[in-house]
Amino acid sequence: MAIVESILDIPVQDPPEEEFCSVDLTWTKFRNSEREDDVALIPYERVDAFIIGECSNVECPTRFHIERGRKRSLGSLKEYKNDEYLEYRMYWCSFGPENYGEGGGVLPSRRYRLNTRNRAARPQSMRGCTCHFVVKRLYARPSLALIIYNYSVRRHVNKSGFVCHGPLDRDAIGPGAKKIPYICNEIQQQTMSMIYLGIPEENVLEKHIEGIQRYCGSNAKVNSLASQYVHKLGMIIKRSTHELDLDDQASIRMWVERNKKTIFFYQDTSEAAPFILGIQTEWQLQQMIRFGHRSLIAVDSTFGIKRLKYPLCTLLVFDSRKHALPVAWVITRSFAKPDMSKWMKALHDRARSVEPGWKVSGFLIDDAAAETDPIRDIFCCPVLFSLWRVRRSWLRNIVKKCNNIEVQREIFKRLGKIVYSIWDGVDTFASLEELAQDFVDQTTFMEYFKASWVPKIEMWLSTIGTLPLASQEASGAIEAYHVKLKAKLFDDSHLGALQRVDWLVHKLTTELHSSYWLDRYADESGSFQNVKEEYIASTSWYRALQIPDSAVTLDDQDHLFAKVLSQRDSNLPRLVWNPGSEFAFCDCAWSMQGNLCKHVIKVNMICENRKSYQPSMSYQSYKEILMNLWKKPMDDSVSLDLSMAWTHHMLDQIQKLVELTSSSDIGTVVNNLPLKWVSKKGRTYVGKPSSTLPLPSSSKGMKTAAVRKKNRKRKRLSRLR
Ligand SMILES: [Zn+2]
Ligand SMILES: [Zn+2]
Structure with missing residues (x-):
């Protein structure tokens, strides 16, 4: 093999096959200052064809996942070498790099434990495979990709050099294991999640088959294998135990060892x-x-x-x-x-x-x-x-330790007043003393409060006063x-x-x-409608937004309370005491358990827009910061110009944030944004549950890849059967 020192001397290869693999390429030894690697140069748009080909290795069928990735934007480098990357992705065989069989010197033992993070085809399949390669999209020539194999042996072996999966693996698990259709990590994660959540096996299976069929079509054999797979996974999960050892400490050590x-x-x-x-x-x-x-x-x-x-x-x-x-x-x-x-x-x-x-x-x-x-x-x-924590703790204890609801809401209101007074310079201890006298008969609560809160109340209030809320x-x-x-x-x-x-x-x-x-997953993919709905409605804020303004009536004279009509039963109004405050007290069951309920949030949303109510703590804290900002700098100097520039910059950012949150059509906002937004899109791609096969993110590439993938899947299945 020739040794080359400049990337410009490496020819670009574009194999005619729909998909191709390392065997179809001629490899060059490329030496730079640090190392010597086997490399090949291909058009960037053929990267997915190469990865698909590499996955369909007859001796070791597998998938490759992105183990590490880096990216920089064009124009970010002033000087760069010929082999500098624009995008860097390290792909690793999904049977590695971890080895779930203990040791590593010997062939993996059969004691496997299930792991939710496992991205490989079979749940028991992290077998320490070392096979990996790097794809570098070149900074100097973005239309080309440099494929780098760090090891000259492009084989699926573990650290000890044994073939560790596929038909040549002497330790393959169970009869027929090699023939199970490869299941992408997303479907596997979905199936495992459903089993962990206790969803009946038949429903799990239905969704599982739906998922597989998206890329390998429908057929009886696949369905029967899928059914076995789901059942087996269910059994493994049922039998899996937290107790790897009787001794907790030893057990944790083992878990750590296996889940690095x-x-x-x-x-x-x-x-x-x-x-x-x-x-x-x-x-x-x-x-x-x-x-x-x-x-x-x-x-x-x-x-x-x-x-x-x-x-x-x-x-x-x-x-x-x-x-x-x-x-x-x-x-x-x-x-x-x-x-x-x-x-x-x-x-x-x-x-x-x-x-x-x-x-x-x-x-x-x-x-x-x-x-x-x-x-x-x-x-x-x-x-x-x-x-939230201090509010919850006080509310729970008040409800638990005082019997009368009028007393409960009044104590909560008074405590809220003490917290609100941090900006007024009121003597906290005098207020607490007063509270203790006014509710002297509430001995259980006052004893609790004196023991648990009075000693540290100064610290809490000073934190609340100093930090933004x-x-x-x-x-x-x-x-x-x-x-x-x-x-x-x-x-x-x-x-x-x-x-x-x-x-x-x-x-x-x-x-x-x-x-x-x-x-x-339900939210982003649109499947599992009921899971999605439940998830969306899982915060009080969201539930509060569903209450119409007309359901709320305020007592405008004394601001003592507000009433919220229940959507389900309009004869049952909820009474929110001390409206407009974080320490408002509602008489619904959810609130009585110490939670910040939708009624309180809804009432406070309405109070926020009324001048006669005080702003919330977080609003006041925000105002405090702005006032501070306003007081600096002190003179008409260059620092004033600089402050003005910075403030303007900040205002701009906040403006965009507000636009984004209040817009019903995010598309129009995004269209008006500068180009920078593109990098954010890239991040979203990284964040999505990874798809069947990590592919370069060009949309054209994705589409053709999907078609090829489908064909390939069929091909490989027929090869396996
Ligand atoms: Zn491998
Ligand atoms: Zn409520």
């Missing part, structure tokens, strides 16, 4: 360091990159601090419907700065390794005791505070996640397991993950 890609940080308990486990599936990473970029990340911190062995902290993004979507879980008891910094940095680096320009605009916390320095240092963004929509969304998590984890059947970390991990990565995956 689902973990972004792990620190085992030792004398010097506390236990920390940071979990994030590949899909969650994609969602974090997609919805967190130039947007917000929120935390539901200290979940289960009393009931679980270690509390759970969830990182959330707001998805396209502004619902809270969990994108990472951290299980640890340590809230110390150094520990927090460690996992946050790992998480941030992980996102950056996929999308170098990834940037968060704001970070919402819900605990006044939380360390904010690591957030500012690592995410380099402002920290916002959400009132998050909106009611955000609070409602975080709370909706919290409530769902609670329902999934604390149903009575698991009381014995709450102290096991392996159980918590299992629950999160199977049931909860599946449920959110299916919600998003």
Whole structure:
């Protein structure tokens, strides 16, 4: 093989076949300063034909997934080498890179565990395959793609050099396993999600077959194999257990060993360091990159601090419907700065390794005791505070500890007043003293409040006063996640397991993950109409938007209460006490459980537009920031010009945001945007549940690829039968 040092000396190959593979190409040894690789140069528009061909390898049929990707925009480099990339994609055989069989020196054992993140054809199929290649779309010549194989042996072998899947694999699992039609990860994830959510097998099968038929047509053999597959998957899921070992710690260690890609940080308990486990599936990473970029990340911190062995902290993004979507879980008891910094940095680096320009605009916390320095240092963004946790905690305890509803709503209102007074310079302790005197007969509640809140109330109020405050929509969304998590984890059947970390991990990565995956999938694909509807209606904010203004009547004189007519039963008005405040109290059942209900949100939406009502906390906090901005700079200097320019820039951005949110036709807004929007589209593509086969994103390529794919699928099936 000739060794070439300039990419300009490599000929472009364009095989005539509809699809082609590495065998059809002539490979050149290409040497640059760092390394020597086998490369071939093809037209960029033939990349999908090559990938399809590479998948249809008769000895080792497989699929390739994108393991890593990078992108830059044209014009971003002033100087560049001939082999610099415009787009960089590393494709890896879906039977790797992980090896679920333990060891690796020996052929994989048969003890496999199911994993939701598994993208390969068979659930048991992560077998440590090392086969991978890189496709570089060239910066200097975007119409060409350079294919790079780092190993000169283009074979599907594991680290030890054994063929690890396909007909030549001596350890293939079970009779007939090799003939099962290859099922793309999206369908597999869908099927697994449905099984985890307890949907009956026949419905799961129906959807599963529907999915397969989209790319391999209908036939009895395929259907019967699909039925076996679904049944088998169901059995594996049913038998899979969180308890990999009787000892929880050992069990977790094993889980960590087998799920390396689902973990972004792990620190085992030792004398010097506390236990920390940071979990994030590949899909969650994609969602974090997609919805967190130039947007917000929120935390539901200290979940289960009393009931679980270690509390759970969830990182959330707001998805396209502004619902809270969990994108990472951290299980640890340590809230110390150094520990927090460690996992946050790992998480941030992980996102950056996929999308170098990834940037968060704001970070919402819900605990006044939380360390904010690591957030500012690592995410380099402002920290916002959400009132949802304190509101919920107060409301729940008031309802639980006071019997009379008039007392309940009055105490809640008074507490709200104390929080609102942070901007008025009112003496908090005098107000608290007054509260204690006025409700001296409410001993249970006052004792609770004195023990749990009075010692730290100053810290909470000062945090609320210093940090910008998050909106009611955000609070409602975080709370909706919290409530769902609670329902999934604390149903009575698991009381014995709450102290096991392996159980918590299992629950999160199977049931909860599946449920959110299916919600998003249903919304984006339009299938599973009932799942979609339920998902859309899962926040109070959304439900509030469904209430017509005419259903709300305000008491305009004293502003004491508002009435909301029920949509189902108009004889049953809901009474919202203290309207226009985050601390409004509604008498519906949902609110009596401590939740921010749709009635409160609806009433507050209406009050917001009336001058006689005070603005909400988040609005006041926003105004405070603007007032501060207005007071700077002090003189008519060049800094004033600069401030003006920056402010104008900011105004422009906010203007676009408002346009986007309030527009009924996003298309017109997008059309008016500058070209920059294109890069956002690329990100959306990355974020979508990955399709059957990751293909280059040119739409023309996609269409022809789909046709070819279909043909190929038929061809391969006939080859296999
Ligand atoms: Zn392979
Ligand atoms: Zn209500």
